[in-house]
Amino acid sequence: MPELPEVHALAADLSSRLAGRAVERLDMTSFTALKTFDPPASAVGRSVIDVVVRHGKYLDFAMATPGGGQLHLVVHLARAGWVRWRRNAPERARPGKGPLAARLVLENGSGVDFTEAGTKKSLALWLVGDPMEISQVAGLGPDPLREDFTAEQLAGILQKAGRAQIKGVLRSQSTIAGIGNAYSDEVLHAAGLSPYQPAEKTDAVQLLDAIRSTLHGAIARSAGSAAADLKAEKKAGLRIHGRAGEECPVCATVIREVIFADRSTQYCPTCQTGGKVLADRALSRLLK
Ligand SMILES: [Zn+2]
CATH class of the missing domain: 3.20.190.10 (MutM-like, N-terminal)
Structure with missing residues (x-):
């Protein structure tokens, strides 16, 4: 998408x-x-x-x-x-x-x-x-690339989201507009955060920095591309999303994947979860 x-x-x-x-x-x-x-x-x-x-x-x-x-x-x-x-x-x-x-x-x-x-x-x-x-x-939330969107505003959003997992908060269009399943993985990797991290415990300055560098980087790569070339451009530019089994470009750990809600999420255990491999929650519920 x-x-x-x-x-x-x-x-x-x-x-x-x-x-x-x-x-x-x-x-x-x-x-x-x-x-x-x-x-x-x-x-x-x-x-x-x-x-x-x-x-x-x-x-x-x-x-x-x-x-x-x-x-x-x-x-x-x-x-x-x-x-x-x-x-x-x-x-x-x-x-x-x-x-x-x-x-x-x-x-x-x-x-x-x-x-x-x-x-x-x-x-x-x-x-x-x-x-x-x-x-x-x-009903769209604020656009994260608008200059008047501040870390203070993001901090307010994160506090309001409470214990909700940061991956879901980033993906919710009514919370922050424009980020979906692929770029939420990229943002969390850039910020060194677990997808399961509670929103209220997330540093807004660090997260906003990761959001902006990730989205601006992707826009810079896409700039000037005709519509026909954008899909390939997106895929080639993703460092973590869709790359389970490949090496993390930062630390060379094997990228893992876990099911989050209805979609698969990729992450690097070394960069994002302190080495911990995340359990697939839907699956572990079934196994109990
Ligand atoms: Zn890594």
Whole structure:
């Protein structure tokens, strides 16, 4: 799933291609992907794209309508969704069983395809006058890369989370926006923290430092990459996540993995847990 750094790079890449361009139409090929019905998809016609930005992991195509109003096409790519810019968008997209969920077509003939692999469809689009009308966007926690987000604010979040494990706190979009399963592993490794560490016992200054260095590093690697290259870029840049059985790049200990909630988490026992191998809690409950 694309997380903050990839969505950040996607927004920058799409904005450089689309800002100032007039929209011709929005073709919906998946009937379930569009979560709003008013205004209808046809409302995008003749609107001009101002900018493409992100809110957490949500992409926002901000447009000005011919009538002087604002329109936002907001997209959540979910686990297997992706965006592809096309210099020449094909003829009208038709509903079908393929990965194409929607296509935004511009008056200059270029377009943006929103696709989703697999059979479980959770890619979502909203067409709204204000992104805050979308409860998931309105409910996002602070963006960790905003300069006005301070260690004091993070300390408050950690105290409020109490005994909750830090891995889950980092992943919760309503607590801090943009960090998912992959970058929470990277942040915890950079900070030298166990995924099971209680939030309230975590040093906010050290954690914010790890969050920012990890996300800025990933953004720097992604900067200038076209959408098509970002997935490979993300995978290559991850030091811990998805690398169980490989050596830790810091200390060469073998990276371990444990199931956290419904997803697998990777960590280095030497760097993060004082040498302790974490027990899979769901499994140990079953074995009792
Ligand atoms: Zn290590």
